[in-house]
Amino acid sequence: MKINVKNRELKTVRRYLYEKGLKHSLKRHTIAELFFREDKHLSVEELYDMVKKIDPDISFSTVYRALRLLEKAGFAVSRRFMDGVKRFEPVHPKEHHDHLICIKCGKIIEFKSKKIEKLQKEIAGKYNFELLSYRLELYGYCEDCKKHR
Amino acid sequence: MKINVKNRELKTVRRYLYEKGLKHSLKRHTIAELFFREDKHLSVEELYDMVKKIDPDISFSTVYRALRLLEKAGFAVSRRFMDGVKRFEPVHPKEHHDHLICIKCGKIIEFKSKKIEKLQKEIAGKYNFELLSYRLELYGYCEDCKKHR
DNA sequence: CTATTTTTGACATTGATTTTCATTTTCAAT
DNA sequence: ATTGAAAATGAAAATCAATGTCAAAAATAG
Incomplete structure (x- = not known):
């Protein structure tokens, strides 16, 4: 259902x-x-x-x-x-996610990575930061756009 | 010298x-x-x-x-x-770096992580993106500000 | 020093975001 | 259903950072 x-x-x-x-x-x-x-x-x-x-x-x-x-x-x-x-x-009742952004067509794809999150926490800890939020954005050409550019 | x-x-x-x-x-x-x-x-x-x-x-x-x-x-x-x-x-003749940003005092600390970069490439690959650049920003309270907030 | 080209300051414009305010709509109590 | 108080709305104006324009000032080659 x-x-x-x-x-x-x-x-x-x-x-x-x-x-x-x-x-x-x-x-x-x-x-x-x-x-x-x-x-x-x-x-x-x-x-x-x-x-x-x-x-x-x-x-x-x-x-x-x-x-x-x-x-x-x-x-x-x-x-x-x-x-x-x-x-x-x-906002969905789902986990934090990050973004892949196509610099040609503007398409935005969401992804998440537990591994990256873990590394981020380690880094914040190293600098004694109290980590509250973060943003990770990857820019490039998406599958379609990299063909025709 | x-x-x-x-x-x-x-x-x-x-x-x-x-x-x-x-x-x-x-x-x-x-x-x-x-x-x-x-x-x-x-x-x-x-x-x-x-x-x-x-x-x-x-x-x-x-x-x-x-x-x-x-x-x-x-x-x-x-x-x-x-x-x-x-x-x-x-711009210094040094590698890509990312940022830790204090949301109280605005302090910006630079850091880098080869491990995170590697994971990013993997993710871009998974979605067939041609990765050109990226940004990673961690927000929170810095060492000083987390005491007095 | 002078002529030519670039730089500068003041101001205007843009584009996005946000606020204002007069009017309209909602909603709870009749 | 009617009404009155509070909130929502539309149109326009205000704001704000970023950028463009242009006449006057400054830098550099000759």
């Missing part, structure tokens, strides 16, 4: 809003649903362009604020890759 | 400028000297603030352009950490 991740996320979002005394609107719902469905790294701009096709009356501001809200609530995290643009991705 | 890194860098910068038909100005010299002397990750803003104390007649533009020039010439590289601000660091 398959769990419907998207609906579970949306229910939790609704509960969060309720607990915080915030309101649940159709527009917010549309945005969050699409965001969870896509389940990718998206900039405000990118998500806005997709949202527009579903409901042209949703403004950039609303998409922007919805993503900030999702982030504050812990349903999304944001990061900037080398282009300097902030991108959001849904 | 200690090698004067700073002067070696400046000589090379001067030669680079000459080869490119560019001019060597006192202001450029002041900026580059300070940049190499500090030998840290600095934003244009940060370097500008330091430069001002030496020569208040140097403008932000000039510092900005000097750093871009150093970057183009290969004497500096730039990157953005999580605060989204571009920072430059002098």
Whole structure:
């Protein structure tokens, strides 16, 4: 039996809003649903362009604020890759992961490596750092793009 | 006998400028000297603030352009950490390195790990990526800051 | 020293992000 | 269903870092 991740996320979002005394609107719902469905790294701009096709009356501001809200609530995290643009991705109840980024087509692939994590902890320990988070990004040409460049 | 890194860098910068038909100005010299002397990750803003104390007649533009020039010439590289601000660091004739960043005081420590690099190559290979560059940043509290937080 | 070319400073522009504020919508209590 | 208080929304403005423009100033070759 398959769990419907998207609906579970949306229910939790609704509960969060309720607990915080915030309101649940159709527009917010549309945005969050699409965001969870896509389940990718998206900039405000990118998500806005997709949202527009579903409901042209949703403004950039609303998409922007919805993503900030999702982030504050812990349903999304944001990061900037080398282009300097902030991108959001849904947070899943899954482990930390890192990114392979194609510098030609922009494709982003997630991966994880326990071995690398272990080495990172060792390094932090060596410098007496209290390690809280980290980012590892690998840049290059993806399988498709390295053929035609 | 200690090698004067700073002067070696400046000589090379001067030669680079000459080869490119560019001019060597006192202001450029002041900026580059300070940049190499500090030998840290600095934003244009940060370097500008330091430069001002030496020569208040140097403008932000000039510092900005000097750093871009150093970057183009290969004497500096730039990157953005999580605060989204571009920072430059002098390039030394040494290997790739990564960063430990204190989220309280902003201190940046460099480190390298051959083991991690090897694992990265393996991962890129697994996804048929042609790996060109990468960044690894570890965030947390440094030795000093974890005491007083 | 002078002519030519580059550099500089001040300001303008860009592009992304964030804030403002007047208006509209939501939601709980009637 | 109506209403009133609080929150959400859209459009526009403000912000902020990064970058571009251009007339005036400075550097270098001759």
